[in-house]
Amino acid sequence: PVFVLYFAKSAELTGVREEEIVDVPTPISSRDLWRLLLQRHPRLSALQDQVVLAVRQHYISISEQVVTLGDGDEVAVVPPLSGG
Amino acid sequence: PVFVLYFAKSAELTGVREEEIVDVPTPISSRDLWRLLLQRHPRLSALQDQVVLAVRQHYISISEQVVTLGDGDEVAVVPPLSGG
């Protein structure tokens, strides 16, 4: 399974902070990965065009870039940052 | 009289921190004022070309600039600054 973490507004929109997804195809483009999350949580579309993902703690924009996911890998939904 | 204050290296060279001088001509150029102090304390020549004066708490370089001194006015000998 892949562990998906939701932060800030994305956690409010989904109502969860973490979930396990068992059937993620791999390799997968980050755009398809985002679509898959949108199917599970349609309200995430409020973040469309603002969000990036982090795969194994590396930022990746929503694009054709392909990621390979291993068992237990961590994917985070990263709304616009506002630290400081 | 005029009160002359010596700071830092100038105080070490003269051996005094403050003195009263009664016979200062006025108006006087800052260069002549410095010469007058040099006559009283020849060791001050070690500071030649590095020193400025402060008259009533305003910096004045050693030059032809003329200052008017009133009774009780404060003149300071200001070696290169090194605050901070």
Added chain:
Amino acid sequence: MSEEQRDVFELSHDRLSVQDVVDAVSSSSCGAISVFIGTTREDEVGGRMVVGLEYEAYEPMVQSEFTKLCADVRGRWPSVAHICVHHRLGSVSVGEASVAMAISSPHRHDGQRAIQHCITQLKANIPIWKKEVYDTQETSWKENSE
């Protein structure tokens, strides 16, 4: 400089202490400590008063991004000795510090440039989020504009 370089990023639910971040970077080989403190401003947004902020972070990734940030700072200003950042989590009231950072360097110019770069990069890259909390109980997630 025989001393090892220290890079410290701490997340804390408690009030920040400026003295703690300054002490964390102090070094007898350094003549300068540059510090930046970000505080919650009193603000009005659409007729509502901001009463505080709420922070959250992706904690393990904060550490990995901070490691990259420090490598970047040290690449640009090799004389930088130590870097310490303390950042709040949870509720931060108006007037309180949300971030305190300090950088020590032998001379002041490098440290002053480094601290500006460090706060800019923190805001751009470190996975931390805040929402404003209003007197109406409403909230709004913020976005760093730079």
Added chain:
Amino acid sequence: MSEEQRDVFELSHDRLSVQDVVDAVSSSSCGAISVFIGTTREDEVGGRMVVGLEYEAYEPMVQSEFTKLCADVRGRWPSVAHICVHHRLGSVSVGEASVAMAISSPHRHDGQRAIQHCITQLKANIPIWKKEVYDTQETSWKENSE
């Protein structure tokens, strides 16, 4: 901003507290506090170790020059809220702070530029002097090079 601007320069024979200068500039209308701390570095000069510094000041003129310095800073960065500088007098051991300054501003860029200007101008214009004291008991008056 209804609050009055505060400009504070204190000379002190006691150890400086960073927290004190930060508290002196804090303001609920400001989101940023920039701080600079100058410390005595461990140093070797011609085979002699610097064990400390000795500071003296022309105290009333420190205040009048600081007033000019603050007017200059506020002319360049009008958003600056408060300015506080604490400077040591007398003996300062290696590792201790000789100067601590803080500037508050609504946003960070103005405060960061202002603090750099403030320390540069302090070194150039405020009538304070230091001599280095060596392990041999010898001393040497310093000169700010900039």
